[in-house]
Structure formats: C-alpha cells, structure tokens
Amino acid sequence: MKQKKTKRRSTFSEIWRNYRKNFSGMLGLMIIVGILVTILVGNFIYDYDTDVIGQNISERKQAPSSEHLFGTDEFGRDILTRIIWGGRYSLAIGLAAVLFSSIIGVVLGSLAGYYGGVIETIIMRLADIFQAIPAIMLGICFVTAFGQSIFMLTIAVSIGAIPAVTRVTRASVMTVKDMEYVEAARAIGANNFVIIFRHVLLNAMSPVIVQATLRIGGAIVGIAALSFIGLGITAPTPEWGAMLSSARQYLRGYDYMALYPGLAIMVTVLGFNLIGDGVRDSMDPKLKK
Amino acid sequence: MDKHEFALDVSNLTVEYVTSDGIVHAVNDIDLKIPPQKSVGLVGETGAGKTSTALAIMNLIPSPPGVIRSGKIILNGYDVLHMKDSELNQVRGSEVAMIFQDPMTALNPVLNIGEQIEESILLHEDVTRDEAHEQACEMLEMVGIDRSRIYDYPHQLSGGMKQRVIIAIALCCNPHLLIADEPTTALDVTIQAQVLDLISNLRDEYRTAMLLITHDLGIVADMCDEVSVMYAGRIVEHGTVEEVFTNTKHPYTEGLFDSLPKINDRKSLLKPIIGLMPDPTELPEGCTFAPRCRYAMDKCFKRRPSLNAISDTHEVSCLAYEDPVFSIERNKHGR
Amino acid sequence: MYRYFLKRLFWLIPVMLGVSIFIFIIMDFFPGDAADTVLGEAASQEQLEEYREAHGLNDPVMVRYVRYMANLLKGDMGISYVTGRDVFKTYMQRLPNTLLLAFSGMTLAILFSIPIGIITALKRGTVLDGTLMIISLLGLSMPLFWLGLLLIIGFSLNLGWFPTGGSGDLKHLVLPAVTLAVAKMAMLARTTRSSMLEVLNEDYIRTARAKGVSKRKATLKHALRNALIPIITVIGIELGSSLGGSVLCETVFSWPGVGRLIMDSISKRDIPMVTGSLILTTMLVAFLLLVVDIIYAFVDPRIKAQYQRKK
Numbered sequence: 001m002k003q004k005k006t007k008r009r010s011t012f013s014e015i016w017r018n019y020r021k022n023f024s025g026m027l028g029l030m031i032i033v034g035i036l037v038t039i040l041v042g043n044f045i046y047d048y049d050t051d052v053i054g055q056n057i058s059e060r061k062q063a064p065s066s067e068h069l070f071g072t073d074e075f076g077r078d079i080l081t082r083i084i085w086g087g088r089y090s091l092a093i094g095l096a097a098v099l100f101s102s103i104i105g106v107v108l109g110s111l112a113g114y115y116g117g118v119i120e121t122i123i124m125r126l127a128d129i130f131q132a133i134p135a136i137m138l139g140i141c142f143v144t145a146f147g148q149s150i151f152m153l154t155i156a157v158s159i160g161a162i163p164a165v166t167r168v169t170r171a172s173v174m175t176v177k178d179m180e181y182v183e184a185a186r187a188i189g190a191n192n193f194v195i196i197f198r199h200v201l202l203n204a205m206s207p208v209i210v211q212a213t214l215r216i217g218g219a220i221v222g223i224a225a226l227s228f229i230g231l232g233i234t235a236p237t238p239e240w241g242a243m244l245s246s247a248r249q250y251l252r253g254y255d256y257m258a259l260y261p262g263l264a265i266m267v268t269v270l271g272f273n274l275i276g277d278g279v280r281d282s283m284d285p286k287l288k289k
Numbered sequence: 290m291d292k293h294e295f296a297l298d299v300s301n302l303t304v305e306y307v308t309s310d311g312i313v314h315a316v317n318d319i320d321l322k323i324p325p326q327k328s329v330g331l332v333g334e335t336g337a338g339k340t341s342t343a344l345a346i347m348n349l350i351p352s353p354p355g356v357i358r359s360g361k362i363i364l365n366g367y368d369v370l371h372m373k374d375s376e377l378n379q380v381r382g383s384e385v386a387m388i389f390q391d392p393m394t395a396l397n398p399v400l401n402i403g404e405q406i407e408e409s410i411l412l413h414e415d416v417t418r419d420e421a422h423e424q425a426c427e428m429l430e431m432v433g434i435d436r437s438r439i440y441d442y443p444h445q446l447s448g449g450m451k452q453r454v455i456i457a458i459a460l461c462c463n464p465h466l467l468i469a470d471e472p473t474t475a476l477d478v479t480i481q482a483q484v485l486d487l488i489s490n491l492r493d494e495y496r497t498a499m500l501l502i503t504h505d506l507g508i509v510a511d512m513c514d515e516v517s518v519m520y521a522g523r524i525v526e527h528g529t530v531e532e533v534f535t536n537t538k539h540p541y542t543e544g545l546f547d548s549l550p551k552i553n554d555r556k557s558l559l560k561p562i563i564g565l566m567p568d569p570t571e572l573p574e575g576c577t578f579a580p581r582c583r584y585a586m587d588k589c590f591k592r593r594p595s596l597n598a599i600s601d602t603h604e605v606s607c608l609a610y611e612d613p614v615f616s617i618e619r620n621k622h623g624r
Numbered sequence: 625m626y627r628y629f630l631k632r633l634f635w636l637i638p639v640m641l642g643v644s645i646f647i648f649i650i651m652d653f654f655p656g657d658a659a660d661t662v663l664g665e666a667a668s669q670e671q672l673e674e675y676r677e678a679h680g681l682n683d684p685v686m687v688r689y690v691r692y693m694a695n696l697l698k699g700d701m702g703i704s705y706v707t708g709r710d711v712f713k714t715y716m717q718r719l720p721n722t723l724l725l726a727f728s729g730m731t732l733a734i735l736f737s738i739p740i741g742i743i744t745a746l747k748r749g750t751v752l753d754g755t756l757m758i759i760s761l762l763g764l765s766m767p768l769f770w771l772g773l774l775l776i777i778g779f780s781l782n783l784g785w786f787p788t789g790g791s792g793d794l795k796h797l798v799l800p801a802v803t804l805a806v807a808k809m810a811m812l813a814r815t816t817r818s819s820m821l822e823v824l825n826e827d828y829i830r831t832a833r834a835k836g837v838s839k840r841k842a843t844l845k846h847a848l849r850n851a852l853i854p855i856i857t858v859i860g861i862e863l864g865s866s867l868g869g870s871v872l873c874e875t876v877f878s879w880p881g882v883g884r885l886i887m888d889s890i891s892k893r894d895i896p897m898v899t900g901s902l903i904l905t906t907m908l909v910a911f912l913l914l915v916v917d918i919i920y921a922f923v924d925p926r927i928k929a930q931y932q933r934k935k
Contacts, residue, residue, distance in 0.1 A: 129642035132910050134868020137886065137902055144890050145653035221767045228769050229875055229887060244770060248876075251788075255777040262770030270765035349833055353749070374839065382836030389834075394827040399849045399924055409835040442925040458835060 018282030025278015031271030035087060042084035053077070053236040061254050070260040073243075074250060075236075079257065082238035083264045089239045090268060093154050094220035101158035102212045105165025106201070112166065113173030113204075114196050124170070127163035135160025136225065143231045153232055157222040161215055168211050172204035179203070206283045214276035217269035224265050240265050295363070296466045296498035297323040297346065297385075302360030304341045304350060304522075311570035315341040317522040318359075320596070321500075323466065323515075328492070328499040330509035330530070332545070333519035336566055339502045340390075342519075343468045346500070347387060348377055365465045383413040386459035388488075390471040392451035396443040402429070402454045403439035406461055413462040428457040432487060449480035456487060463495055470502045485512060506545060510534060515602070518542045521567055521577040524596065528603035536620065538605035540582045543619045576608060584609050584617065629918060636910055640903070644696075647902050648689045656893045657681055661705040692899075701903075702896035706889070711900035715882065719904075721791060722881035725873065726866040728797060729804030734859065737809040741816020741855075745824060746843060756813070763810030772803040772876035789878035800877040808862045815858045819851040826850070852923050860916030864909040 019025050055075040064071040070079035108127075112120040130138070139156040146152045176182065177200050185195050224241030226232035233239035235246060240261040247257035304316035316338040323329045331339050344350045345357055348369050362369040365384050372380070389395040397405060406425035410416060416424065426436040432453040443451055452472065459467060469488060473481040489512055492499055501512055509516050509530060516533050518526040518541065526539035537543050544562035551557055564581040567573055573580060579589040589608050596604045609615045659667070659675040667675075676682050680691065695702065701711040740760070744753045779799060780788040786799050823829070824847050832842045866873075871883030878884070882905060889897035921928040 125638070125642070128639050129646060132639055132643050132906050133646070133902070134865065134905060134909060136869045136871060137905065140871070140887070140890060141647070141650050141898075141902070144655075145650045217765060224767055225769060225872055228767075229871065230891075241767075241769075244773065248773065251773065251777055252781055255781070258770075258773045258777065262767065262773065265770060266762070266766050269767070270761065273761060273765050347834055349830065378836045378838050380836070381834055387831075387834040389827060389831060391827060395831045397828040397832065397846050397850070398926055400846075401925075408832075408837065412836045442929075444926045444929060455831070458831070 015279075015282050019278055022278040022281055024274045025282065028271045028274025028276075028278060031267060032275060035091070035268055035271065038084055039087045039091070042081070043088075046081050046085060048085070053238070061250065061257075063254075064256055071254075071256045073257055074246070074254075077238075079243075079260055082243060083240065083260055086238035086240050086243065086261070087264065087268070089150075089233055089237070090220050090223060090265070093150065093157060093223045094216055094272075096154045097158035097219040097222070098161075098212050098216050100154060101161040101165055101215070102208065104158075105162045106169045106208060108162070109166040109169025110173045110196055110201055110204075113170035114177055114192070114200060120170075123166065127166045130159070131163035133160075136222075139222065139226060140229070140231055143226060148231065148234065150233075153223060153226065156226065157219050160222075161219075165208065165211065169204065169208050172207050173200050176200050176204040210276070210280045210283055213272070213279045217272040217276065220269055220272065221265065294324075295322050296325045296327070296365055297321065297500065298361075298363040299342075299346065300361050302342065302345055302362065303358040304338070304345050305356050305358050306354045307356060308354050308570075313569045314522055314572055315355075315569060316345065317572070319519070319522070319524050321517060321524070323498050323500060325465070326496050326498055327514045328501060328512055330513035330516040331500060331502045331519055332504060332506060332509055332516060334504060334566060336569070337519045338522040338569075339519055340470055341522075343387065343470050343500065343502055346466075346468060347381055347385060348372075349381075379413070382409050382464070383462045384464055385466045385468065386462070386464040388452070388455055388459050388467065388469040388472045391475045392448055392455055393475065395455055396451055398443050401440050401442050402446070406439075406454070406458050409458050410461050424461065425457075428461045429454070431460075431491065432457045448476055449484060452476060452480075452484050453487065456484070456491065460491055460495060460497070464497060467492065467497045467499045468502070469499060471504070472501075473508070474503075488512070506534075506549060518545070521572060522569065523577060523606065525578065525607070526605045527596070528600075532600065532603040536603070537617065538599060538603070538610070539578075539607050540584050540609075540617055541578050543617050544581075546619065576606075584615075629914070632914055632917065636907075636914070639910065640907060643906050644693065644903055645689065647899055648692065649685060651895050651899055652685050654893060654895060654898075657895070661893050661895075696903075701900040704889075704894050704897045706892050706894045706897070711896050712904075714897065715885065715901050715904050718880060718882045718885045721879060722867060722870045722874070722883065724797065725800055725804065725879060725881060726863060726870065728801040729866060729873075730808060730859065730863050732801055732805035733808035733812055733862070736805070737812035738816050738855070740809075740813045742820055742843065742848065744813070744817045745820035748821060757817070760810040760813045763806050764814070766807070768803060768807045769872045769876050771806055772800070772873060775799045775803055776876070789876075791880055796877075796879075800873050800879050803876070804866055804873050808866065811862060812855065812858055816851065816855050819854045820847060823847045823851045849923065853920060853927075856916060856919055856923065860913055864912050867912070868905055868909050 056072075056077065057075070059072050061074055062072045070083065072078055073082070108123050112123040138160050142156040142159060143152060173196075181203075182195060182200060223232055224239070224244070227234070227239045227241030228245045230245060233242055235242060243261040244258055247254070247261065250257050299319065299321040302316055302319050302321075303314075306313040306315055319338075319342065321329070321331070321342070331342065333339055341350065341355075344355075345360075346362055346364065346369065348357075348362075350357060357370060360370070364380065367376075367380050367384060369377070369380065396402065400408075403422065403425050406428055407418070407421040410421040410424050411418070414421070414424075422439075426439055429439055430436050434450060434453055434457075438446075443454075446454065452475075456472075467488075472488065473484050476484060485508065488499075491497075499512075501509070503509060513530050515527070515529050517524045518533070518539060520541050526533060526537075526542045528536075528538075533542060537546060541562070544560075547560040548562060550559060562581055567577055567580065573590070575588075575590040575592055576582070576585070576594050579585040582589065586609070592608060594606045594608045596606045597610065598604050599610075657676070659672040659679075659681060663671055663675060680688065683691075692702070699712070701715075703709065704711060704714060707714070740756055744756050747753045776788050776799065779785050786795050790796055820843075824843070826847075828850075829842055829846055832846045833839070837846065867882075869883070870879075870881050871887050873879065874881045874883040875887065882901060886898060886901045886905070888894075889901065
C-alpha cells in the first residue's frame with residue numbers, strides 16, 4: 001500500500017517535471033492563475049449590488065477612459081468590473097461541466113470496457129444516440145425543458161461531451177484490462193470493484209485526463225454561447241456571453257461593449273487550451289521530440 | 290559508364306545528430322571504398338552507425354537533427370554531398386538504390402505495389418506509362434512474385450513478399466550500387482535464405498556493386514568480397530572476407546566471432562563481449578573499444594588508434610599491434 | 625463493401641428511434657403545451673382542457689409518441705402551432721440556407737488550412753511554423769459568435785463592405801461563411817500539421833526519397849494521402865457541427881437557416897416544429913458521418929479490406 005502511494009506520486013512529479021519544461025503549458029498556467037487571482041481580488045473590491053448590477057444612468061455608454069478602462073454599458077455600469085465579476089460563472093460552470101461529464105463518462109466507459117457483453121451494448125448504444133444529437137441542440141433543449149438554474153446549465157453544457165468521454169475511457173480500459181498486472185490482481189482474488197478502480201482506471205486515466213483538460217475551453221465557450229442566445233445566465237448577472245448578447249444592440253457607435261467580454265472569453269479559453277496541450281505533451285512521452 | 294575506379298568512394302565521413310541531450314557522434318571519420326561489381330559487408334552492433342553511413346551515401350540523413358559534418362562521398366563519379374536536390378533525385382534510384390531493414394513499414398500502404406515500382410521507372414527512364422507498367426510486371430516476376438499481383442496493396446503481402454517488392458523497386462533502374470540495410474533481419478529464418486539468394490542472383494545478373502549492412506557474420510561470408518567492421522562510428526578492421534575471417538586482427542572482430550556458436554565444437558561456451566557500446570554522445574577519449582577490450586593497456590585509454598595497413602588489403606585500428614609480437618587469442622591456437 | 629454500408633445505414637434506424645424517443649420525452653418537459661400556444665392566454669381553463677382532450681394531449685407520453693411515429697412513417701411530421709404550416713416543408717425551405725453556409729464555410733476552411741498545415745509540418749520549428757501555430761491557437765480559442773460580432777463591427781459598420789445580416793446575394797454570405805471558416809480552419813490546420821508530422825517520419829517516405837522522388841512529390845503524393853484519414857475525420861465532425869451548431873452563426877448574422885428556425889420555435893414553444901427540426905437535423909448529421917466513413921475506404925485500401933472481410 002505504502003509502495004503504491006510513492007509510485008503514484010513519482011508519476012505525478014514526473015509529469016510535472018515534463019510540464020515545467022513546456023513553455024506554452026507554463027504560459028497557459030500563468031494566464032489561468034492570473035485570471036483566478038483577479039477574480040478573487042475582484043470579489044473583495046467590488047460589491048455585487050452597487051458595482052456590478054447597480055445602474056448609474058448618468059454614466060451610460062461611456063467609451064473607454066482612464067476612469068472606466070473598458071468603458072461603461074447601457075446602464076452606466078463599468079464593463080471591466082462586470083467582466084472580472086463575470087469570470088466566476090465562466091470558470092465555475094466550465095470546470096464543473098468538465099468534471100461532471102468526466103465522472104459520468106468514466107463510470108459508464110469503465111463499466112462498458114471492463115464487463116463487455118450486454119452492459120457494454122446498452123451503454124454504447126445510448127452513447128450512439130446521445131452523440132447523434134448535435135451537442136448545442138441538446139444543451140438548448142435541456143435548458144428549455146428544465147430551466148436555467150446554474151446546476152441545469154452545468155449539465156446542459158456537459159451532457160454533449162459524455163458520449164465522447166465514455167468512448168475514450170472504454171477504449172483505454174479495454175487495452176489496460178488484459179494487461180498482466182490486472183490478471184495478477186484477479187489471480188490473487190481482488191474483487192471487480194477493486195480491480196476496476198485501483199488497477200484498471202489508474203492506468204487507463206491518462207488519455208481521459210488529457211481529453212478533459214482540452215475540453216475545459218470548449219465548456220467555457222459552451223456556457224457563453226448559451227447565454228449569448230439568451231438561454232444561459234440572464235441579465236443583470238454579468239456573464240460574458242450574456243454581456244456580448246446585450247452589446248449586440250449597441251454595435252453601431254458603441255463597439256467597445258462587444259470587444260472586451262469576447263476578449264475575456266478568448267484569453268481564458270486560450271489559457272486552458274495551452275494547459276491542455278501542455279498536459280498532453282507531458283503525459284505522452286511519445287510525442288516528445 | 291563504369292570508368293570510375295570505385296562504385297563508391299567515401300572518405301573522412303563524419304555524421305552527427307544534434308539533440309537536446311547532446312551531440313550524437315554517429316559516424317566518425319570513416320573511409321569506405323567499393324570497387325565496381327564488388328560486394329562489401331559493413332558489420333557491427335546495433336547503434337554502431339551503419340544505417341547513418343548508408344543514409345549519408347544517399348544524402349538522406351534526416352535533417353534536423355542530422356548533420357554531415359565533414360567528408361566526401363563519390364558515387365560512381367558523382368559528388369553526392371555537393372549536388373543540387375534536383376540532381377540528387379536523378380542519382381537516387383538510378384545510380385544508387387537502397388533496400389531497407391523493415392519491409393513492413395517501407396512500402397506506402399495507400400499505393401499498390403505496381404504504382405510504387407512504376408514510379409521509380411518513370412522517374413529515371415524515358416518510357417511511357419504502359420512501358421513502365423510492363424517493366425514493373427517483369428521486375429515483379431524477376432523477384433518471384435506472380436505478375437497478377439501487381440495491383441495488390443502492401444497489406445495483402447507477407448513480409449518476405451514485401452521485401453521482394455522492395456528489391457524490385459531498388460533494382461528496376463539498374464543501379465551501380467545497391468545498399469542493403471539489414472535486408473533480412475525482420476524476416477523469418479526460412480525466408481531469409483530465399484531473400485539473400487534472390488539478392489545475390491540479381492546482383493550477378495545486373496552486375497551491381499553492393500554495400501551489405503548486417504550484424505550477421507555468416508551472411509557476410511556468403512555474400513561479400515570484402516568486409517568492414519564498424520564500432521561506435523569507426524571502422525576498426527577492414528579486409529577481404531578471407532583475411533578478416535581467417536586472420537582476424539581486431540579484438541572487437543574476435544569478440545564478434547567468439548559470440549557465435551561453433552558448429553564443430555558444440556560444447557564450447559559462447560563468449561559474449563562484456564559491457565555495452567559507449568554512449569555516442571560521450572565517446573571515450575582513447576580507443577572507443579578499450580573499456581570492453583580484454584587486451585586493453587593504459588595507452589589504449591589515452592590515445593586514439595588509426596587504421597594501419599597490415600597487408601595491401603587488410604587494415605586494423607588497434608594500438609596493441611605497435612608491439613610486433615602481439616597476437617589475439619583466436620590466432621594463437623592456429624585458427 | 626456495399627453490404628457493410630447498407631448495414632450501417634440500417635443501424636441508423638434504431639439510433640434514430642432512440643433519438644426521437646429522447647427528443648419526445650424532453651419536449652414533454654417543455655413549459656406550456658399546444659393548448660396554451662394555440663388558444664393563447666385569454667383562454668379559460670375549460671377551453672384548454674377541452675382542447676387537450678380533443679387533440680389527445682392528455683394521453684401518456686408513449687401513446688403520443690407512437691401516434692407521432694405512425695404519422696411520421698406516413699410522411700407527416702405535423703403542423704406548426706404558430707404558423708399552421710407543414711413542419712417538413714418549412715424545414716426544407718430553410719435547409720438550403722444552412723447547407724449553403726456550412727459548405728461554403730467548410731470549403732473556405734479546407735482551402736486555407738490544409739496548405740497551412742502542410743507548410744507548418746515541413747517547416748517545423750521555424751518562425752513561420754511558430755507564428756502560424758499561434759494564430760491557429762488564437763482562432764481555436766475565439767468564440768465563433770464573438771468573431772462574428774468583430775467582423776460585423778469591422779467590415780459592415782466601419783468599412784461598409786458587407787451587410788450586417790440577412791440573406792440574399794453573395795455579399796450576405798461572405799461574413800457568416802468567413803466566421804464559420806476561421807473556427808474550422810484553426811482545428812483543421814492543427815490536425816493536418818500533426819498528422820503530416822507523424823507520416824513524414826514514416827519509413828515509406830524514406831523509401832520514396834531513396835527512389836529519387838522529390839521532397840515536394842514525396843510530401844504531396846506519398847505523405848498527404850496517408851495523413852488524410854484524421855483530416856477527413858475532422859472535416860466530417862466539423863461539417864456536422866456546423867450543421868448542428870448552425871444556430872450561433874445564424875443568430876449573429878440573422879441568417880434564415882435551420883438553426884434560427886429551431887431557436888425561434890423553441891422560444892415560441894412550437895413543439896411540433898422543434899421536434900421535427902431536431903429529428904431531421906440529427907438524421908442529416910448522422911448521414912453525413914456515414915458518408916465520411918465511405919470516403920475513408922476510398923482513401924485507404926486497408927480500411928476497404930477490413931470492410932470486405934466483415935461482409
């Protein structure tokens with residue numbers, strides 16, 4: 001048991017050692033840490049009721065200036081403040097959605113991959129069905145049917161990714177499950193549950209983790225997209241996609257309103273994409289050149 | 290056409306690979322000459338620099354990371370290292386052709402074998418498509434594959450057949466020099482002999498010179514006129530097959546013979562060469578074989594030996610022969 | 625091989641059945657129903673109940689589903705609650721717009737991204753490679769709807785070259801197609817690059833070069849065809865996502881395609897329209913992916929052989 005633990009830690013530190021050498025990966029990490037710190041600090045500086053949603057008609061639609069770096073919106077609210085506050089929704093829902101789809105997908109995928117037979121058939125056919133429906137349509141219908149609460153939004157964003165995670169996990173588990181150390185575990189009488197989670201999953205996880213990091217960016221765009229078409233987080237809450245949606249009416253003459261929220265999405269997604277690339281490169285030694 | 294003294298004349302060739310872990314000294318200052326129509330074996334362990342030598346002759350060292358640091362390669366009169374790409378493309382395939390180690394991956398999986406043979410013919414000979422196709426069919430029959438299989442894809446052929454196709458590609462434009470890089474290593478033992486026979490028959494027919502790269506001394510004895518033994522990027526012994534086999538000089542060559550099973554003395558133990566080849570990024574200062582050599586003296590670790598002639602055709606690179614009475618074990622017992 | 629594809633085609637039937645059941649169930653959770661939509665807010669409780677009873681809306685989900693599927697097999701997808709027009713006809717009227725947008729965006733993306741991918745693979749590690757890869761990463765990180773807004777600001781409002789939205793002549797198509805293309809381009813260029821890098825290291829490229837094949841021809845003839853499988857996969861997936869995900873681009877540019885039709889119908893609770901459109905769109909995407917599978921066999925003889933064996 002003790003040995004197992006040290007072994008695991010050393011794989012982790014091995015990956016971290018590779019990752020640290022990866023320039024773009026470290027850049028991505030710095031971007032995301034920077035964003036997180038900004039959001040955290042913003043939480044203490046700004047007050048939701050006055051600074052974030054409080055209207056100030058006298059300062060409406062002001063172009064960027066030293067006082068309002070990103071300008072103000074149609075209700076006179078500082079856009080920079082709203083972007084910083086809005087980051088929490090994108091990050092929280094984005095990360096939660098990936099976590100959710102990963103957990104469900106990994107459980108289904110490992111059941112299908114390990115047991116095969118009827119269980120596999122049922123799970124994989126369900127995956128076929130869910131994968132056939134375009135992900136964004138699935139999200140839209142889900143939100144319309146079950147409401148726009150944060151919890152439902154998270155599920156709506158993640159639901160389309162579950163079949164893909166299931167497939168990756170199943171494939172990975174199937175390659176690992178016939179390895180000798182699994183045979184050995186079976187031979188000494190470990191039960192299926194222990195075998196799946198201790199021996200198979202731990203060794204089959206790397207493609208799943210790589211996929212998950214690469215999907216965070218997509219999930220953040222997903223929540224912004226839902227808000228953009230009016231089905232996500234709604235006004236006056238300052239979600240980035242929702243801000244873009246309301247800025248659409250003021251493109252003529254007030255284009256800065258549409259500029260910065262989008263930039264915020266792009267930088268965040270870029271950060272996560274860089275991290276995802278870095279994780280992939282440092283977990284897959286074959287790709288190192 | 291064959292007016293040149295040598296089919297291949299390599300001098301002072303040095304090849305390095307520049308990697309993040311350091312500079313790999315793959316080939317270090319070697320000379321290699323092949324007279325027209327003769328066959329020279331290049332023998333050594335994996336990693337001795339044999340394949341790098343072969344690729345350098347084609348000027349196909351992957352770059353980056355590979356660099357041909359110095360040297361001169363004259364291939365039937367063509368100065369390979371100082372030619373334009375377009376001229377090189379004319380030389381490759383027609384003057385010199387190569388057979389690769391792993392037939393499984395050496396053929397393009399999405400083109401049928403006919404296309405792959407014809408491509409070479411069309412590149413180097415002034416023929417129509419139909420003529421090229423006909424030549425390809427003949428070539429296929431020459432290597433022992435029925436012409437009806439010309440439209441087959443590589444995945445439909447066995448390993449031995451693939452190697453036959455590769456031989457067909459190599460010889461279809463009648464090159465002056467054939468480089469065979471471990472042509473049978475990846476094949477079943479029973480197929481190996483067939484493929485070697487095929488190469489040797491076709492070589493006689495086409496009067497092609499050959500550089501045969503192998504780690505198998507038995508193949509060298511069968512197929513070659515001369516042999517160069519390579520160790521850690523250097524040639525340590527060169528001579529006719531007769532000389533090197535019966536009058537072995539270099540301790541490394543001796544080690545190679547000792548690690549072979551002896552057919553008439555089955556009880557004798559195999560004597561492997563102790564140790565490993567040196568790390569090619571940090572070659573030792575003196576003789577590169579000294580750390581594994583049972584005759585090594587102090588000077589061997591300090592001074593690097595050069596190739597010295599023993600006879601007109603026999604050369605060895607070993608400091609021990611500075612002592613005129615020195616002899617390796619193998620020669621003491623009178624064979 | 626044909627039999628294999630027929631089999632695949634038949635396999636679509638249970639998948640589509642599952643899809644339709646799922647869509648039907650989720651529609652059941654939509655707030656409001658036909659009675660609310662058709663009769664409006666002024667209707668009394670008795671009137672609503674009467675309408676529901678008359679149209680079978682009070683039947684259990686599965687009964688309504690079977691009734692719907694029975695009609696569907698007769699070619700009847702129902703009538704829109706809002707406009708009173710036939711669902712299938714309305715969908716088919718909008719579909720050409722969506723197809724036009726998706727295919728022109730994809731064509732644009734392919735035209736640019738595959739050469740970019742090949743060049744960056746050949747020039748790996750150079751400044752050109754680095755720059756193009758950074759640009760493609762930015763493109764990949766940019767939300768499509770924001771890019772659309774930026775293009776509108778730049779090319780419609782400031783320069784006045786193109787209209788801000790709507791459809792009609794070619795000018796209307798340019799901005800939405802470019803928006804769609806940029807997002808796909810980033811993905812495709814990266815796939816092409818990594819796929820080419822893998823293939824360029826293969827032994828058969830060396831064999832070709834040893835025959836005297838020029839670097840250019842070895843890249844375009846020998847390498848590209850082998851690198852094509854993952855590229856085609858991504859093209860298929862991206863084309864599918866631009867059909868299924870057309871709603872975003874169509875919303876930004878008020879493009880009258882299927883995506884907007886679905887969005888409008890959802891906001892108006894036009895359930896037959898939503899159900900029908902979703903089923904048709906899903907079928908379209910599934911069929912498209914099947915076509916991609918067929919293309920594989922033409923590119924790679926090994927895949928063809930596999931299919932033949934599976935017969």
